[in-house]
Amino acid sequence: MASGPILEIDGLSVGYATMRGPMRALRDVSMTVPRGGMVGIVGESGCGKSTLMNAILGLMPANGRIAGGRILFDGRDLVGLDAATMRRLRGDRLSVVFQDPMTALNPVHTIGAQMVDIQYRLTGSRAAKRARAAAMLAKVRMPDPRHHLDQYAHEFSGGMRQRICIAMALMAEPDLLICDEPTTALDATLEVQMLDLLRDLQREIGCAVIFISHHLGLIAELCAQVVVMYAGQVVERGSVRDIFHRPAHPYTRRLLDCDPARIRERAEVLPTIPGDVPDLVELPPGCIFSPRCPVAEGRCHTTVPPDVAVADGHHARCLLARPGEGAA
Amino acid sequence: MTAPxxxxxxxxxxxxxxxxxQALVxxxxxxxxxxxxxxxxAIARAEIFALIGESGSGKSTLARAVNGLVKPSAGRITFAGRDITGRSDAAMRPVRQAMAMMFQDPVGSLSPRLKVRSLLAEPxxxxxxxxxxxxxxxxxxxxVGLPVEFADRYPHQLSGGQARxxxxxxxxALEPQLVxxxxxxxxxxxxxxGEVLNLLRDLQQRLGISILIITHNLSVVRHIAERMAIMYLGRFVEVGETEAVFANPRHPYTLSLLSATPEPDPDAVADRxxxxxxIPSLLRRPKGCELHTRCPFAQDRCAREVPPVMADPDGRRFTCHYPR
Known part of the structure; x- marks a missing residue:
């Protein structure tokens, strides 16, 4: 059991039925999360980050359908699992921290009541469950946890609420924690505190983490592996150094160029990626990035690029990417 | 020197x-x-000035006071040579033609029932x-570099950048002097x-307008603002030329904000x-220096004495007993 990656996604495709026809939200997505590893998913709006997360959690909306591929969680395919089994996995072995700590907590129950309720699968007295809840709050560095159990969500600041959400997600000691933009709603100084907390907790508890973010700096600092998504595809994946020091896909390179935090000199004109994310109902032929790619050649507009290994563990979906080094 | x-x-x-x-209880x-x-x-003509602060620092309230959306309880605001402090809404109307406001939520601030044409004709x-x-x-x-056909679109048909x-x-629209x-x-x-920032700077240079930018994002400020002010609990803790503040922050709060931006480089040394x-509640402002409850460099004196406003030869002002 305890061998192989905790999560292996293989050729996953997801579609949504829309009035204009099927929308191909994810196409042939493959990625791996090692046991106890921390993997970052970067991408801009509309790249499919949320769809991927919902597919893993089995929380697809009614018009969504997994069209192909496998999601192997601890060796077991989650695609096609019945609702009851999936429900059992969620919360128990798979857990999530959502983006907005303001709406993730129930406003009419105390924090303590919510933290006891989510332990419904465990046996033991209410007092024992309350003690566990308090211990978990202490783990996320909340001072005076017993007192906080009797408070309501509105009595906490955004940073404190996100700590509570993290504590709740970790209560069941999951094997995989998915963090969906967990710091986006927080101020910079709190973001840094949260970064340190997540890193410490991950070391302590040893669960694997998928960290979804558009913030390149956070990913660089926190994650060992990085997956770059664009318009429903994984365009590049590799170690954090591969992605940040030797990006092989033109999109990754452009994205890094655009981050103002990377530009040390005061720039007269800031770099951008001209154009828009393509329509996923009527896909352009060829490479999905070719309409916006500055180095695209004729064949890029006609041939869908395969997933190429440019180095050991470093993959890119680009016709111009060559093994051994980054492309043009 | 001309009047700001x-x-x-x-x-x-x-x-x-x-x-x-509540007062009884x-x-x-x-x-x-x-x-x-x-x-x-003060903001000079054709200058870009940035207000930096975290949630609750008072930066948006200050901007609203400048625009007359909230009335200051004390102090004076002068715009284009006229005192506009505490003017009534009717008296603010001509001023607001010269001082335009861009609100935070790009899509939410556009009426969903109006086409872009009507939205642009409204002012x-x-x-x-x-x-x-x-x-x-x-x-x-x-x-603003949008094709003419966009006049027939509704806000929900625009991307975030287009809505911006x-x-x-x-x-x-009304050719303001300040945005x-x-x-x-x-x-x-x-x-x-980058597209939106480039557009703002281009307009500043082409039309000679002044811009007051309010943001919590420091990396944005670096490339666009000439001068910047950092706010904490409703006060400026540091004001100066953007380049100089980035190169050599004097106030510990500025320093912590600058170092709180993780670098997109896995090998960067996070010397944070x-x-x-x-951030403390405004109902219970800390005594002495208001940052002392959180400041890693605080000493006994910081909890007792309010730091004076210090000034560097280059015009930088900051309030700290032990500047960096």
Whole structure:
């Protein structure tokens, strides 16, 4: 059991039925999360980050359908699992921290009541469950946890609420924690505190983490592996150094160029990626990035690029990417 | 030196909190908070000035006070040579033509029922212009780099960056001298963020307008603002030339904000100045230096004495007993 990656996604495709026809939200997505590893998913709006997360959690909306591929969680395919089994996995072995700590907590129950309720699968007295809840709050560095159990969500600041959400997600000691933009709603100084907390907790508890973010700096600092998504595809994946020091896909390179935090000199004109994310109902032929790619050649507009290994563990979906080094 | 376009002089903004019932139950509790507590700055013509602060620092309240949306409880605001402090809404109307506001949420600040054409014609109608405004609409679309066909779109048919452009176009409709941009890049993707900033700077250079940018995002400020001010609990802790502040921050709060931006480089050494805890409540302002409860460099004196405003030869001002 305890061998192989905790999560292996293989050729996953997801579609949504829309009035204009099927929308191909994810196409042939493959990625791996090692046991106890921390993997970052970067991408801009509309790249499919949320769809991927919902597919893993089995929380697809009614018009969504997994069209192909496998999601192997601890060796077991989650695609096609019945609702009851999936429900059992969620919360128990798979857990999530959502983006907005303001709406993730129930406003009419105390924090303590919510933290006891989510332990419904465990046996033991209410007092024992309350003690566990308090211990978990202490783990996320909340001072005076017993007192906080009797408070309501509105009595906490955004940073404190996100700590509570993290504590709740970790209560069941999951094997995989998915963090969906967990710091986006927080101020910079709190973001840094949260970064340190997540890193410490991950070391302590040893669960694997998928960290979804558009913030390149956070990913660089926190994650060992990085997956770059664009318009429903994984365009590049590799170690954090591969992605940040030797990006092989033109999109990754452009994205890094655009981050103002990377530009040390005061720039007269800031770099951008001209154009828009393509329509996923009527896909352009060829490479999905070719309409916006500055180095695209004729064949890029006609041939869908395969997933190429440019180095050991470093993959890119680009016709111009060559093994051994980054492309043009 | 010519007179600045906007001068803000020791402005305070007070909000009442709680009613008489709360005053009965908790007699010791303050009846009001000072969201802005004595702020002074000036913006020259064709200058971009940035206000930096975290949630609750009072930066948006200050901007609203400048625009007359909230009335200052003390201090003076001068715009284009006229005192506009505490003017009535009717008296503010002509001023607001010269001082346009760009609100935070790009899509939310556009009415979902109006086409871009009507949205762009609206400022003219409010200012009393009637008749055909099609020429103006086309001029504005061209100004912000949107194709003419966009006049027939509804806000939900725009991407975040396009909605932002429409917001910029609306702000520029009446040819203002000052644009107040509240979080102009919030919620935008990195690849689009630069587009909006480039547009703002281009307009500043081409039209000679001044811009007051309000943001929590430091990396945005670095490339666009000439000068910047950092706010904490309704006061400026540091003001100066952007380049100089980035190169050599004097106040520990500025330092911590600068170091709180993780670098997109896995091998960067994170030599971070971390602040303890969270921003205190305005109901209980700390004594002495207001940062001392969180500051890693605080000494005994910081808890007792309010630090004076210090000035560097280059014009930088900051309030700290032990500047870096």
């Amino acid at each position: 376009l906007l001068a803000v002089d020791d402005v305070h903004v007070r909000f009442a909190v709680g009613g008489w019932l 908790q007699p010791g509790r303050p009846r009001s908070i000072e969201a802005v507590a004595g702020v002074s700055f 003219f109608r409010i200012a009393g212009r009637t008749g055909r405004l099609e020429d103006e609409v086309q001029r504005l679309l061209a100004l 452009r429409v917001g910029v176009a609306r702000a520029l 107040i941009a509240d979080e102009p890049t919030a919620g935008l993707d990195v690849s689009v963020q 100045i971390e602040l303890a805890g969270e």
